[in-house]
Amino acid sequence: MFYGEKLSSLRELNGLSRKDLATRLNVTEQAVWQYENDATLPKIEVMNQLRTIFNVETKYFFTRNYLASEVSEERVAYRTTDRESRKKTKLEVTYLNYIDYYIRYLEQNLIIPEAKINQLIQACQLILNNSNQSRSALIQQVAAYARAELGLQHNRDLMYVLEKSGIYILEKNLGMQIDAYSTITKAQRPYIVLGTFKKSAVRRNFDIAHELGHFLLHRTVDMSILTPAELKAIEKEAHLFASAFLLPEANFKVDFQKLRRKSNPDFYIDLKRKYLVSLTALEMRAYGLGLMSYQENRYFWGQLTKKDYKVNEPLDDEIPPIKPGKIRSLFKFVLDHQVIQLADLLGNFNILPEFLSQLFNLDEHFFDQYLKPQQDYFSQAVIDLDSFRQKPLSE
Incomplete structure (x- = not known):
């Protein structure tokens, strides 16, 4: 049986409208609608095109959907102007549900340290509940407390420190208008998604701190029902937090x-x-x-x-942006230690290596070494691999 919902999810994952996909398949938009609603079975030549476009095996569409709705739209923190596009939010929720599913799959046989960020969120809520100070003073107090609790000594270590705290940071093509966004899943797993559009290291640092501010200040806020004025106020608070956090x-x-x-x-x-x-x-x-x-x-x-510094500031071309390392290290750990075999991972979900490379923004040759006999090599992970430990077999 062909499962049209899986085609619909893949289309959304890749940011395609039905019209976009119809154009690539050389069929009508109505035909794509029929595929997704199980009204028509795609012809074999269309199935082969879908396989190539989405980097999945044909069998992918004939197995039940495995995604769970772990991410909800009201918990996705966008910039004020970005929130105007409900369609964009829906596409990002689909992306996050894919990401979250595969991360949970990779971690299922690992002992993962308790996420420090969740404890920090709870502690900061207690600070914010103090009505004896102004909101501005409380936000700056939260920023100082968070920096101390996270043990951040130098801002160059911000990415590493936040990933160690339990935040999953990813890179994705978000277009020129979106810098970053964040969310926390129903299972309390926090994500920050950074745009891949060329940006200086210092501006990326501010983006990351800004999203951390949303975690600590606005954890319980329903972003989907706020007015433009309320969203603007939320963004202003996250901005103040980032400033105080990065500049004690x-x-x-x-x-x-x-x-x-x-x-x-x-x-x-x-x-x-x-x-x-x-x-x-x-x-x-x-x-x-x-x-x-x-x-x-x-x-x-x-x-x-x-001096034309609003576009390009001094040092922008000299300081390289730091790239996320936690998820890359997670893949390396489970594959290097054979906690999971790549062949099993691909076979269980009927996907190709390119599917994972694109989904997690990994180097296109990242999985090559796991597709052929192992060779001795040296590597140094961005995240300390000691933070991942395989569960005892008895468990």
Whole structure:
């Protein structure tokens, strides 16, 4: 029996409309609708095209759907302008459900350390429940507490520290308008998805901290029912959190006071190198802390425009963006230690290696070594592989 819902899910996973897929298959949009609703069985030549387009075996469409709805739209935190597209949100939910299913499959025979991030979320909720302080003061208190609890000493280690805390960070083509988004599944597994569009390392750092802010500040907020004004307020809070988290007040004040000219962006370059945040983020933090006058603030932004730093800042081409490593390390661990055989993984789900490479944004040759006899090689994972341990056979 052909399961049209699996075709529908694959189409959404790849960001295709029915019209898009119809064009690639050289059939009508109505024909695609019929395939997905089990009204018509695709011809053999169409099945072969589907196999090539989606990197799955033909048998994939003749086995029951295995995806579970672990991610809900109301828990996906987008930027304000992105939320306007409900269709886009639905596509990302499909993507996250695929991602989450395969991660759970890879981890099923592993002992995974308790996610520190979930404990941190609960602790921060207690801080936020303190009504004796302003919301702004509470957010900055949460930021300072989170940085201390996570043990973040230098912002260059932000990606590593958050992945170690239990957050799964992925890269995906989100287009030019979307920087990142985040969600927590029904099973309390947190995800941050970063866009692959070219972006400086410092701006990516801010994106990651911004999404962490959503986890800690807005865990219980239903994003799908907020008005544009409410969404804007939510984004502003996450922005404030990221600023306070990446630029701890006490240390930043000391460093900022050493600047010879507070209104000239060029004098911020050493601070950018130290904190790995943009010149604009540094200035906005300083202005927010009352370290600059209104006139200095205006002159800074004027100079920023004059020097064309709004598009490309100094050091942007010198500091390489850090790439996520946890999921890559997870694949390496289970395959290197033969917890799971790649052939079994592919055979169980009737998928091709390219399916996984594209889904998890891995190098196109990542699985090559597991498709032929093992050879001795040396590798160093981004995430400490000791954090993964195979369950005893008795379990």
